[in-house]
Amino acid sequence: MIDLLAQAQPDNVFTRAWWDALVTREESWQILPTAFKFTVAAILTVGLYSLLYRENRFYRFVEHLFIGLATGFSVVGIVWEPVLHQKWWVPMVGAAGTDETAMKLAYWPWAVVLPIGVLAFFVFSKKHGWLSRIPIGIILGLWAGQQFNAFQNRYLPQLADSARPFIPNQFTLSSRLDPSGTLTVPDAINNLIVMATFIVVLSYFLYSFEQQSKLFQRSAIAGRWLLMVGFGAIFGTTMMTRFSLFIDRAYFLLIEWLKLGPIA
Amino acid sequence: MNWLIAQVESPEPGFWGLPHTDAPLLTQGFFWAIVGSLVGMVVVIFFLARVPSNFRRPIAVAFVFLAGMFYVLEWVLPRGKDMSGETVIPFLFGSNYEDAVPVVANLSQIIFGLLLALGILSIFRVHFGRLFRLEKDWFFSFVLLGSMAVMIVFGLMNWSLDQAVAREAITSEQASRTIAAQGFQFVFFDMLQNLDAAMFSLIAFFILSAAYRAFRIKSIEATIMMATALVVLMSFIPIFLAITNWLPADQFVGNFRVDTIGDWILDTINAPALRAIDLGLGLGILAMAIRIMLGLERGVSVD
Amino acid sequence: MELQDYWLQYKLEWGWVEYGTILLVVAFILYNIVRAGRGKGVTIRRIPGLDQIDEAVGRATEVGRPILMVPGLGVLDGITVQAITIFSSIVRTAVRFGTPIRLLNYDGAVYAVAQEIVRDVYLSEGVPEQFDPDSVRFVSDRQFAFAAGVAGVIQREKVAATFFMGAFYAESIIMAENANMVGAIQVAATTQFIQTPFFIATCDYVLLGDEFYAASAYLGRQPVLLGSLVGADWAKMVFVMFVLIAAIAHSFEARTPVPADERQDLGFADGQIYKDRPQLFFGKMTKASRF
Numbered sequence: 118m119i120d121l122l123a124q125a126q127p128d129n130v131f132t133r134a135w136w137d138a139l140v141t142r143e144e145s146w147q148i149l150p151t152a153f154k155f156t157v158a159a160i161l162t163v164g165l166y167s168l169l170y171r172e173n174r175f176y177r178f179v180e181h182l183f184i185g186l187a188t189g190f191s192v193v194g195i196v197w198e199p200v201l202h203q204k205w206w207v208p209m210v211g212a213a214g215t216d217e218t219a220m221k222l223a224y225w226p227w228a229v230v231l232p233i234g235v236l237a238f239f240v241f242s243k244k245h246g247w248l249s250r251i252p253i254g255i256i257l258g259l260w261a262g263q264q265f266n267a268f269q270n271r272y273l274p275q276l277a278d279s280a281r282p283f284i285p286n287q288f289t290l291s292s293r294l295d296p297s298g299t300l301t302v303p304d305a306i307n308n309l310i311v312m313a314t315f316i317v318v319l320s321y322f323l324y325s326f327e328q329q330s331k332l333f334q335r336s337a338i339a340g341r342w343l344l345m346v347g348f349g350a351i352f353g354t355t356m357m358t359r360f361s362l363f364i365d366r367a368y369f370l371l372i373e374w375l376k377l378g379p380i381a
Numbered sequence: 382m383n384w385l386i387a388q389v390e391s392p393e394p395g396f397w398g399l400p401h402t403d404a405p406l407l408t409q410g411f412f413w414a415i416v417g418s419l420v421g422m423v424v425v426i427f428f429l430a431r432v433p434s435n436f437r438r439p440i441a442v443a444f445v446f447l448a449g450m451f452y453v454l455e456w457v458l459p460r461g462k463d464m465s466g467e468t469v470i471p472f473l474f475g476s477n478y479e480d481a482v483p484v485v486a487n488l489s490q491i492i493f494g495l496l497l498a499l500g501i502l503s504i505f506r507v508h509f510g511r512l513f514r515l516e517k518d519w520f521f522s523f524v525l526l527g528s529m530a531v532m533i534v535f536g537l538m539n540w541s542l543d544q545a546v547a548r549e550a551i552t553s554e555q556a557s558r559t560i561a562a563q564g565f566q567f568v569f570f571d572m573l574q575n576l577d578a579a580m581f582s583l584i585a586f587f588i589l590s591a592a593y594r595a596f597r598i599k600s601i602e603a604t605i606m607m608a609t610a611l612v613v614l615m616s617f618i619p620i621f622l623a624i625t626n627w628l629p630a631d632q633f634v635g636n637f638r639v640d641t642i643g644d645w646i647l648d649t650i651n652a653p654a655l656r657a658i659d660l661g662l663g664l665g666i667l668a669m670a671i672r673i674m675l676g677l678e679r680g681v682s683v684d
Numbered sequence: 685m686e687l688q689d690y691w692l693q694y695k696l697e698w699g700w701v702e703y704g705t706i707l708l709v710v711a712f713i714l715y716n717i718v719r720a721g722r723g724k725g726v727t728i729r730r731i732p733g734l735d736q737i738d739e740a741v742g743r744a745t746e747v748g749r750p751i752l753m754v755p756g757l758g759v760l761d762g763i764t765v766q767a768i769t770i771f772s773s774i775v776r777t778a779v780r781f782g783t784p785i786r787l788l789n790y791d792g793a794v795y796a797v798a799q800e801i802v803r804d805v806y807l808s809e810g811v812p813e814q815f816d817p818d819s820v821r822f823v824s825d826r827q828f829a830f831a832a833g834v835a836g837v838i839q840r841e842k843v844a845a846t847f848f849m850g851a852f853y854a855e856s857i858i859m860a861e862n863a864n865m866v867g868a869i870q871v872a873a874t875t876q877f878i879q880t881p882f883f884i885a886t887c888d889y890v891l892l893g894d895e896f897y898a899a900s901a902y903l904g905r906q907p908v909l910l911g912s913l914v915g916a917d918w919a920k921m922v923f924v925m926f927v928l929i930a931a932i933a934h935s936f937e938a939r940t941p942v943p944a945d946e947r948q949d950l951g952f953a954d955g956q957i958y959k960d961r962p963q964l965f966f967g968k969m970t971k972a973s974r975f
Contacts, residue, residue: 158572166579168583172836177518177840179832180833181528182524182572182576183832184525184832185526185529187826189536190536190826191825192501193537198536200490201494210415211400211411221401222394223401225414231495233492237496245430249800252793254442254445255488255489255492256492257445257673257762261449262448262450262452264670265706273970274971278967280928281934282961284936284939286938286939296956311652316927318654319657319660322657322658322661323729324917325729325913340657341892345884347658348606350647351651351655352613353614359584359588365578366579461687496793497825500825576829581828583858584858588882594864595884607885661916662877662896664920666875667706667713669897671710677717
C-alpha cells in the first residue's frame with residue numbers, strides 16, 4: 118500500500134507528487150461489479166438500437182453521451198498522449214537525467230510548430246483569414262507530394278498485372294494439377310475476360326468524348342453493367358462480415374448480459 | 382560498474398539540441414531558446430499579417446509547393462546503400478535525406494493534432510451556446526459536454542498513472558486498483574467501446590433494408606448488382622454450398638459449384654472492374670495533387 | 685557518407701520507365717490545363733447524378749427543410765478538398781433558393797476549410813448576414829460517434845436532401861439509410877469504391893469512381909479542372925494501349941519455354957517450364973524497382 122498523499126506537502130499543490138497522490142489514492146469500492154458494467158453497456162446498446170424504430174429521447178441521450186466520450190478520448194488518447202506529448206512536447210523540452218536514465222536533449226526548434234498551428238485559428242477572422250491557409254497549405258502540400266510515389270507503387274504493378282497472356286501454351290481444359298506457368302484454354306479465356314472487363318469499364322470513365330459513336334456508347338453501358346457485377350460481389354462479401362458483428366452484439370445482450378444460455 | 386555508466390551517458394548537446402538539467406527552469410538555455418523562438422514566430426506572424434494583399438497568394442502557394450516538394454524529392458532523388466546495407470538518400474553536405482522523413486511526418490501529425498482544437502472549438506460553440514441560452518435540447522448538450530469532461534479527466538489521470546508506472550513510482554498492479562484506472566476502464570472500455578460495437582452492428586439491420594430496397598428497384602443495373610450479390614453471398618453460406626457440393630471439383634461440372642462460381646466472379650469480373658475504377662481514382666488524385674501543389678485549386682489557394 | 689551501392693535506383697532494371705510513365709501523365713495533365721486555359725473547346729460528357737443537384741435543393745426549399753452535406757471521413761487531403769469544392773457549388777444553389785444548410789465534419793482541419801469556403805460563398809452571393817457559422821459543424825473524429833451524430837441530425841432536422849461526397853467507410857450505410865427513413869433525396873459519391881454498392885442501394889443518384897473528381901469540372905466549367913480531366917483521359921487511353929500491347933508481348937513470352945539452365949535463377953517450381961504471370965516482363969519490371 119502506497120500513500121503518496123501523505124508525503125505530499127500541502128504547500129506544493131500541483132506538483133508531480135501531489136498529482137501522483139491524487140490519482141493513485143486507493144478506495145474500497147474500486148472494482149465495479151461486472152454485472153453493473155454489463156448492464157450499463159447493454160442499456161447503451163439498446164439506446165442506440167432504438168434508432169431503428171425512430172429518433173427518440175433515449176437515443177438522443179446516448180448519442181450525445183457517445184459523442185462526448187469519443188471527443189474526450191480523442192483529445193487525450195489520440196491527440197495529446199501519442200502525438201502532442203510524445204512527438205512534440207517531450208522532444209522539445211527533453212528531460213533531465215537521473216541515476217538510471219540518460220538526459221534527453223531539448224530540441225527547442227519544435228517550438229515554432231505551435232504558432233504555425235495557431236495560425237489556423239485566423240480562419241474566423243475576416244481580415245487575416247488568409248493566414249489560416251499556411252498550416253492548411255503545409256498539410257495539403259505534404260499530402261500532394263506523397264501522391265507521386267503512391268501512384269507509382271499502387272497502380273503501375275496493377276497495370277502490369279492487367280496485361281495478361283491470352284494465348285494458351287497447353288491446349289487442354291483443366292489446369293488444377295499442372296505446374297505454375299501453364300496456360301490452358303480456360304485460363305486464356307479468363308485472362309481475356311479480365312482484360313476486356315478492365316478496358317470496357319475504363320471506357321465508361323472517359324469524359325472528354327460526347328460518346329457519339331455507337332461502339333463507344335455500347336462499351337460504356339457494358340462497362341457500367343460489369344461494374345455492377347463487381348459491386349454486387351462486394352455487397353455479398355460485406356454482408357457476411359456485417360452479420361457476424363451483429364451476432365457478436367446479440368451474443369453480448371442475450372448470453373453475457375441476460376444469461377439466456379451457456380457462455381461458449 | 383562500467384556498463385552502468387555507459388547506460389546513463391548523456392547525449393552530446395549541440396545547437397539544435399540543448400541540455401536539460403536539474404537547474405531551475407529560468408536558468409536553462411533550452412527554456413529561453415523555446416521562448417525566443419515563440420517570440421520570433423509571433424514577430425514573423427505580425428509582419429505576415431501586414432503583407433500587402435497581392436503578395437498573400439504567392440506566399441500561401443509557396444508554402445504548399447515547398448511542402449509538396451519535400452516528398453517529391455524523396456521520390457526522385459537517387460538512392461544508395463550504405464555500408465550497413467541501409468537504403469540512404471545522399472543529400473547536401475553529406476547528409477541523408479531519409480533522416481528528415483520522420484521529422485516531417487511528425488510535423489504534419491503535430492499540426493493535425495493542433496487543428497483538432499478547431500473542431501473542439503466548434504463543439505463548444507454549438508453546445509455551450511445551446512446550454513447558456515437554454516434552447517431546446519439543452520440537456521443533451523449538457524450530457525455531451527459533461528461526458529467529454531469526464532473522459533478528459535479520467536484520460537489524463539490514467540495517462541499520468543502510466544507515467545508513474547513508467548518512472549517505477551508505483552507498480553502497474555497498484556495502478557490498476559486506483560480510482561483513475563478503474564474510472565478510465567469504465568468510461569473507455571465499458572462505455573465507449575461498447576457504443577462503438579453497438580453502432581457498428583446496427584449496420585446489419587440497415588444492410589438488410591438497403592438490400593430489400595435494391596431488390597425492388599426495377600432497373601437492369603440494380604438487378605445485375607443484387608443478383609451477383611446473392612450468388613456471392615450463397616458461396617459463403619454452408620447451406621447453399623451443400624446443394625452443389627456433390628459435383629466433383631476436378632471435373633468439368635465442378636465449374637457449376639456455387640463456391641467456384643463465386644470465386645470466378647470475384648477473380649475475373651470483380652477484380653479487373655475495381656482495378657479500372659481504382660485507376661481512374663488514382664489519376665484523379667494525381668491531378669488533384671498537381672493542382673494543389675501549383676496553387677491551381679481555387680478552393681484552397683488564396684483568391 | 686560511405687556507400688557500397690550508389691545510384692541504386694537507376695541501376696535497377698527499367699526503374700526509369702516508371703518515372704517516365706508518371707512524368708508522361710503529369711505532362712498530359714499540365715498540357716491540357718494550358719490548352720483549356722487558351723480556350724480550346726474542351727468538352728466533357730454528361731454526368732447524370734450532377735444534374736439532379738438543383739432539383740434536390742429545389743425540393744428542399746419547397747418543403748422548407750435543410751440540406752445536409754458530409755465531406756466523408758477523410759482527414760484534410762485532396763479528397764476532402766474536392767468534396768468541399770463540390771459543396772461550394774451546392775451551397776451557392778442553396779443560397780440562391782434560401783435553403784438552410786448543414787455541413788458536418790469529421791476532422792478539425794476540414795472543418796476550418798469548410799467554414800471558410802462556405803462563408804466565402806455567402807459573401808460572394810451578397811448575403812453574408814445569412815451565414816450561420818454553426819451550420820458548418822465538427823461532430824466527432826471517432827467513426828461511429830460521427831455516424832451516430834449525423835444520424836441524429838438527419839432524423840431530428842428531417843433533412844430534405846443529403847450529399848455524401850468523399851471517403852466513406854462502414855458508416856456510409858447508417859447515414860444513408862437514416863436519410864431514407866426521413867425521405868431525403870440523396871446524391872452520393874465516394875472514393876472508397878468498397879462503399880459504392882451500399883450507396884447505390886440506398887441513394888437516388890451515385891457518382892461512380894472518378895466521376896467524383898469530374899464533378900467540380902462539370903459544375904464549375906473552369907478551364908483548369910476541365911483540362912486536368914482531359915489530361916487524365918489521355919492517360920487512361922495510353923494505359924489501355926499499354927495493356928493491349930503488353931498483353932500481346934506477354935502472350936508470346938508465356939508461350940516460350942525457358943531453357944532448363946535458366947529456370948533455377950528465375951525461381952521456377954518443380955516441373956515448371958513456362959513463366960508464371962508475375963515472372964513475365966512487365967510484372968517483374970514493376971516489382972524490381974520497389975524498395
